[in-house]
Amino acid sequence: MNHRKFFELAESKGITASEIYSAKKYSLSFELFHSEVSSYSTSESFSMSARGIYNDKFGVAITEKVNRFTPEYLVNEIIANAKVIEKNDKALLFKGSEKYHKRNLYNKEIPAISIDQKMKNLYEIEAKLKKADPRIIEIETVSYSEDAVEVNLVNSYGLNLKSKSNYYVYAAAVVVKQDEEVKTGYKVLLSNDPKELDIDKFVKQVVEDATRKLGGTQCDSKKYPVVLNQKTAASFLEPYLESANAEEVQKHSSFFIGKLNQPVASKKVTILEQPLLKNCFFRYFDDEGVATSNKKIVEKGILKTYLYNLETAQREGKVTTGNGYRGGSKIGVSFVNPSIKPGRKSEAELLSKIKTGVYISSVAGLHSGLNPQSGNFSLQAEGFMIRDGKLAEPLSLITVAGNLLDMFMDVREVANNPELQLSGISSPSLLIKKLAVSGK
Amino acid sequence: MIAKSLAIDVLNAGLATGADFAEIYLEQNNSSYLMLENGKTESALSSTTYGAGIRLLNKLQSVYGYTNDLSRKGLMKLASSLAKSYQGSRQITVEKISKVRVKNAHNYQRPLTEVSREEKIALLKEAHDVIASYDKRIVRIQTSFMNNHKDVTIYNSDGKRFDDFKERGRMMFMAVASDNGKIETSFEGPGATAGMEFFTDKISVKETAQRVAELAIKMLTAAECPSGKMPVVIGNGFGGVVFHEACGHSLEATAVAKKLSVFSESLGKQIASPLVTAIDDGTIVNGWGSNNIDDEGNKTQRNVLIKDGICTSFLIDSFNGRRMGMKANGACRRESYKYEPTSRMSNTFIAAGKSTHDEIIAATKLGLYAASMGGGSVNPATGEFNFAVSEAYIIRDGKIAEPVRGATLIGSGADVLKKIDMVGNNLQRAQGMCGSVSGYIYTDVGQPTIRVSEILVGGRGGTLK
Numbered sequence: 001m002n003h004r005k006f007f008e009l010a011e012s013k014g015i016t017a018s019e020i021y022s023a024k025k026y027s028l029s030f031e032l033f034h035s036e037v038s039s040y041s042t043s044e045s046f047s048m049s050a051r052g053i054y055n056d057k058f059g060v061a062i063t064e065k066v067n068r069f070t071p072e073y074l075v076n077e078i079i080a081n082a083k084v085i086e087k088n089d090k091a092l093l094f095k096g097s098e099k100y101h102k103r104n105l106y107n108k109e110i111p112a113i114s115i116d117q118k119m120k121n122l123y124e125i126e127a128k129l130k131k132a133d134p135r136i137i138e139i140e141t142v143s144y145s146e147d148a149v150e151v152n153l154v155n156s157y158g159l160n161l162k163s164k165s166n167y168y169v170y171a172a173a174v175v176v177k178q179d180e181e182v183k184t185g186y187k188v189l190l191s192n193d194p195k196e197l198d199i200d201k202f203v204k205q206v207v208e209d210a211t212r213k214l215g216g217t218q219c220d221s222k223k224y225p226v227v228l229n230q231k232t233a234a235s236f237l238e239p240y241l242e243s244a245n246a247e248e249v250q251k252h253s254s255f256f257i258g259k260l261n262q263p264v265a266s267k268k269v270t271i272l273e274q275p276l277l278k279n280c281f282f283r284y285f286d287d288e289g290v291a292t293s294n295k296k297i298v299e300k301g302i303l304k305t306y307l308y309n310l311e312t313a314q315r316e317g318k319v320t321t322g323n324g325y326r327g328g329s330k331i332g333v334s335f336v337n338p339s340i341k342p343g344r345k346s347e348a349e350l351l352s353k354i355k356t357g358v359y360i361s362s363v364a365g366l367h368s369g370l371n372p373q374s375g376n377f378s379l380q381a382e383g384f385m386i387r388d389g390k391l392a393e394p395l396s397l398i399t400v401a402g403n404l405l406d407m408f409m410d411v412r413e414v415a416n417n418p419e420l421q422l423s424g425i426s427s428p429s430l431l432i433k434k435l436a437v438s439g440k
Numbered sequence: 441m442i443a444k445s446l447a448i449d450v451l452n453a454g455l456a457t458g459a460d461f462a463e464i465y466l467e468q469n470n471s472s473y474l475m476l477e478n479g480k481t482e483s484a485l486s487s488t489t490y491g492a493g494i495r496l497l498n499k500l501q502s503v504y505g506y507t508n509d510l511s512r513k514g515l516m517k518l519a520s521s522l523a524k525s526y527q528g529s530r531q532i533t534v535e536k537i538s539k540v541r542v543k544n545a546h547n548y549q550r551p552l553t554e555v556s557r558e559e560k561i562a563l564l565k566e567a568h569d570v571i572a573s574y575d576k577r578i579v580r581i582q583t584s585f586m587n588n589h590k591d592v593t594i595y596n597s598d599g600k601r602f603d604d605f606k607e608r609g610r611m612m613f614m615a616v617a618s619d620n621g622k623i624e625t626s627f628e629g630p631g632a633t634a635g636m637e638f639f640t641d642k643i644s645v646k647e648t649a650q651r652v653a654e655l656a657i658k659m660l661t662a663a664e665c666p667s668g669k670m671p672v673v674i675g676n677g678f679g680g681v682v683f684h685e686a687c688g689h690s691l692e693a694t695a696v697a698k699k700l701s702v703f704s705e706s707l708g709k710q711i712a713s714p715l716v717t718a719i720d721d722g723t724i725v726n727g728w729g730s731n732n733i734d735d736e737g738n739k740t741q742r743n744v745l746i747k748d749g750i751c752t753s754f755l756i757d758s759f760n761g762r763r764m765g766m767k768a769n770g771a772c773r774r775e776s777y778k779y780e781p782t783s784r785m786s787n788t789f790i791a792a793g794k795s796t797h798d799e800i801i802a803a804t805k806l807g808l809y810a811a812s813m814g815g816g817s818v819n820p821a822t823g824e825f826n827f828a829v830s831e832a833y834i835i836r837d838g839k840i841a842e843p844v845r846g847a848t849l850i851g852s853g854a855d856v857l858k859k860i861d862m863v864g865n866n867l868q869r870a871q872g873m874c875g876s877v878s879g880y881i882y883t884d885v886g887q888p889t890i891r892v893s894e895i896l897v898g899g900r901g902g903t904l905k
Contacts, residue, residue: 033698040503040525041780042518045491047508062487064508065468073488081484084557087477140700140821175700175821182702184821218896221668221903251477252579253616253623330483368815368828369848369898373616374623378665378848378898380826397824399667399850399898438667438898 001048006071007156010052013075015059017093018052019155021287021326028115029145032122049326050074051093054082058091060330092310095157097291105282106164107192110146118144121199125172128203133176133211140173140184159289167192167280169422170202176210183396185210190422192280212384216396218439219385225357225412226400226435227350227386230419232360233427237340239372240404241271244297244305245333246312253373255405256303264303265408268343271298273307275322275336281424283336288324292336295321301409309333339426343414350413350431352389358437359384359391360400375404381437398439407432441466442492444537446512447595450494451534453519455597458528459496459503462519463596463736466492466510467777470553471588474560478581479568481561493777494519498526502759504780532597539601542733546726548635552587552609555636560585563639564611567649571615574653577660580616583649585609594737602737608633608728608882610871613649617656624845626655626830627814631871631882634726655812655831658843665832665847665899671807672849672895673800673835673862678813678870680885683718683790685818686825686853687711691745691753693760693771693783694877695821702823702854706751712857715793718746720755722770722786728871729786729884734772736781741770745788746857757783775879782878789886793863797889800862802838806904808847808897809833809840815872816849823853826898834904848898856892864889 003020010018023046030040049062052075059082061074126142148166153159173186187205189197228236248254256264265271275283275292283292288310296304308316309324309331325334351359360383370377378401385392413431420426442450447464454462468490475483491508492515503522507514552560564583571581587609594602610631617624628648632638639645674682687703695701703711712718722740724730731740736758743753756764757772760783774781801809809832816827829847833840869886897904 037501037525039501039780040522042505042521043778044507044509044518045778047489060483060485062485063490065488065490066508077486080557081486084474084481084484084561086480087482088480138698138700140698182822184819252618255623330485364819365815365817365826365828365848367817369826371623371625373625376846376900378667378828378846378900380824380848380850380898397850397852397896399826399848399896401667401846401848401898401900436667436900438896440669 001066001070003154006050006074009071009075013079015052015054015075015078017156018050019093019153021049022152023047024150026148027145029143030119031141031143032126033141035126050078052078052082053091053093054079056090057082057085089311089314092314093155093157094159094289094310096159096289100291101276101284103278103282103284104164105192105278105280106166109194110166110168110192113194121197124199125203128199129172129174129206132203132207135176135178135211135214136174136207137177138175140175142172145169153289155289161285161289163284165280165282170197172206174206174210176214178214181214183210183213185213188422190280213382213394213396216382216394218398219358219395219437220440221438223434223436225354226432227357227359228430228432229359229361230417230427230429231421232363233340233430234421234423234425235363235366236404236407237338237425237427238423239366239370240408241297241335241338242372244307246306246308247333249306250312250315255375259303260306262303263301264405265298265301266411267301268414269298269301269408269411270296270341271338272341273297273335273338277337279337279420281337286322286324287326287331290320290322290324292322307333307335337424339418340414340428342416342418342428344416345413347415347417347429350415350429351386351391353431354386354389357386358395359386363400377402377404395439398437401436407435410434441468441593442510446515448534448537450515450519451595451597453516454494454496454523455532456530457523457526458531459498459523459526460531461497461597463495463594464492465735465777466593467590469588469590469776471586473584473586474557474564475582475584476561476564476568479565479572484557489776491777494522495780496522497759500763502780506777534597534599537595537599537601540737542602542604545723545732546633546730548607550636551607552636553589553607563645567613567645570646570649571613571653575657577617577619578615578653578656579618582614584612596737600737602733604732606633606731609638611639611645613652615652615656617660619660622660624656624659626652626659628652629871631728632726633728633730638726659831659845662843662845664901665844665897666901666904667897667899668903669894669896670904671804671891671893672897673804673807673809673889673891675811676864676866676887676889677868678885679810680789680870680887681813681816681827681872683887684785684788684885685816685827686823686856687718688785688788689818690823690853691755693754693756693764696754697760697763700821703751709751710749711751711854712746712749713860714749715863716746716749716857716860717744717791718789719744719791720771720785720788724787727787727884728882731786734770735774736772738768738770738772740786743769743771755783755785757781773878773881775881779878784876784878784881785874785883787869787884787886789867789869790863790888790890792865792867792888795862795864797864797866800864800889800891801835801840803862804835804891805837807835809835810847810849818853825853826850844899844901846899850896850898856895859893860890861893862891
C-alpha cells in the first residue's frame, strides 16, 4: 500500500497525525517423527497496523488485507474508534530521537544453509537420541524452525525506521520410562548464529533433562533453602519486572509502588535491560519509534527506574525510557533482553552451602499460579533434593509457593552461569534463603 | 474469496508430486475490541486477518503453508513450493468441485457486528458501575468486549467446497482489590456463539459483575491456603478446567496417534471412576466452543469420550486418524489460517451425576472446596497438571468454613479421574480460551460439583488443621 495515499486521506478527514507500522514475516519449519518428515511448513505474511490521532485521541486499526480499499478502511476505523475513546491522556506520535544505534543483526547465513543440510541435522539428532539411553521409549519430536521479520515504522511527521531480524530454533523432546514411571525431557536451542549448534551437546541435554527426573519422589512439606536454576530464575524475573512497568504502577497493580530508589531485592541483585545487546532480540527503536538504550533497572537491590512509553511518561511529566512495545490492542510497556547480572560463584558453590534444601529445575503454570499484581505464587515444580551440598534424589509434582518481592529480597547468592532463555530473558542460578515447598 | 477455477489449479499444483490429499483453507476474520479501564474507554481496536493455508498430505506426512497473498501468483507459488517436499508423481487430479451445504445451527438475533460501539460501551459501563460501587478497596476495574465475524471457505481434493461463518462475542470483567499491601484479582468472562441478545437477555451482566466484585474482596481478606494432600470438592462450571487439562488434552488424537498420551492404549478400558461420563459436544446451539463444521469441513459431533469410567472415544482429525486407523469425528480445529489444524476440544464437560451439591459438601469432614478455578496446564505424556484456584474455602465437618487464597491443585490426570468419588447434579458450562499446537481456540469447560478423594494442594498457609 502507498503510505502517502493513506497519510493524505487521513489528513483530509481530520486525522492530525498518523502512523503505519508494517511487519513482513517469513517462516520455515519442519519436524521428524519416527525418521520421517511428519510436518513441513512455510509461510509469508504481512500485516499493517495503523494509528491516527483524531480529536487528540488515538484510533487504531489493523489489517492483513491490502488492496485499493485499504487506506479508506483504515481511516474510517481509526476515526470510529477514536470517537469512543474517553481517557484523558493526549495522544502522541513520536517525531524521532536524535540518535539511533542502528545495527543490522539479520544473519544471511541462516537462510543460506540448504534445507537438506538442516534436515540432515535433524536426522543426526534423532539417530543420536535413539542410541543415547535405553530408557528412551519415544522421541516425541525433533524439529527445526526459522523466522525472519522485517519491520517498517513510518509516520506523517516523516519518521521512517526499518529493522530486519531472524533466528532459528532446534527443539527435541523425548519420553523416558523406568518401571511404570514416565517422564519427558526437552531442549530448545534458539540463536541467530548457526555456529552455535553443537549436536552432541544438544542431544546430551535433551536426554539428561528427561532421565534425571526418573525416580522422582515428593519431599516433606516445609520451608527449605532453595536454588533456582537459570531457567526457573528467568521464569520468575519476567513477572517480577512487570512491576517496573509504569502503567502497572500508575494503575495500582504493581508491588513496586512507592519503591523508586528503595530496596526491592537483596544487595546481590542487579537487573539490566539491554535492548542493544547483539543477539536475536536486539532492538534499536521501540514500537513508538523511540531510540532504545541499555539501562540498570535494579542496582544492588535498589530500584533505579520504572519503565515508560510515551503515554505513561507524559502522565508523570517524564521522558520515555524507550519501552513502548505492542501488546494486544495497544502500545504498552515492555522490555527487551532483561537479565540478572551474574555473580562470581559457580552453581556448585551455591549448592555447597546447603545442608538440606531443594533445587528447582522448572516451574509450570505461571499464567495461572502466579499473580503478577501481588507477586504471590504457588506453582507446580520439579527438581532435586539438595543434601550435604550436592544434588540428591529427583523431586516431581511438588509445589513451590511464595511472593516475588520477598523472594528477590531473600536472594543470598547469584551464580556465574547466565543462560539466555527462549523468552529472551537471561539469568544465572539464584540461592534463595527460604521458600515453602509442598510434597507429601 | 477465490474463484473455483483458481482453487482447482492450486489443488492440482499441490498434488503434482504425489500428495494424496490437498486442501485450501481461506479465511477473513473481522474483529472488534473495546476496553474500559476504571469506567473510561481506553482502547478501541478493529482488526482484519485475511489469508489462506494450504495443506498437502501424503500418507503419514503433512506439509502446510500460509500466505496472505491470495492472488493466483501468490497461491500457486505457495502450492508449488509445498509440493516440492514430496518426490513422487501425481496420484490424483481434481476435475470438479461441488459445494457441500453447511447448515447454520446458531441463532443471531442481533449480530454483534451490527451493534454500535456506543451500545457495547454502555453495557460495559453498567458492569463497571456495579463493581465500582461494591467496595472502596477495589482499586482497578477493567471491562472489555470482543466480538468477531469469521468467514471460512475450504476447498479440498475430494472435490468439495464448504462455506461457513461464525460470530462470537465475549465480555470480560476484571477487578483488582487492594488493602494493606495485599492485592487480589478476580475475573469473569461470559461469551457465546450468538448475538447481542446473549448479553442483554440470556445472562445478567449486573449479576456477573457483582460476583467479580464480591470475589475480589472475599479473597483479599482470606487467609493463605494450607498445603498438602487433602480431599477437594471442585465447584461446577469453570471447575471443569480440571477435566479439560487433566484428561481432555490427553484424549486428543494429536497426542494419542503418536502414542504420546497416557491414554493412547486406553480405548475400552476403565480410566476413570464409574461415576464419570465425559462428553465433548461441538454442536451445542450458541455454545462458545461450537461450530457448524470443523476446520477441515467435517460436521461437528457430540463425542462421548468416557462412559461410566470407560474410555469410549478420542477426539480425532483426519490426518491423525490415518495413523490411528480411525475416522475423524469433527474435532479438527485451528486458531486461524496461520495454523495447521489438528484435533482439539470444543465444549467439553463431565455429565451430571446424582448427588446434590449440598450432599457432597456435607459428606466431607475436612478438605478444600475449590469453588471456582483459574487456568492451568498439563503435560500430555505424563498427564501431570496444575491449576490455580481463584475462589476456595476450607470444608470443616461437612460445612463450608473460612475462605482461603493462593491455592493450586497439582496431580496427574489418570490418578485424579480414578479418585472422583462423588458427582453432583448441577452441570454448568463456562467459557475459556485454550492454547495448544494449532493456536488459541474458543472452548467451553464444564462439570457439576465433583469430589476428588485426594489431591495435592499447594499454598502458603502451612498444614491443614
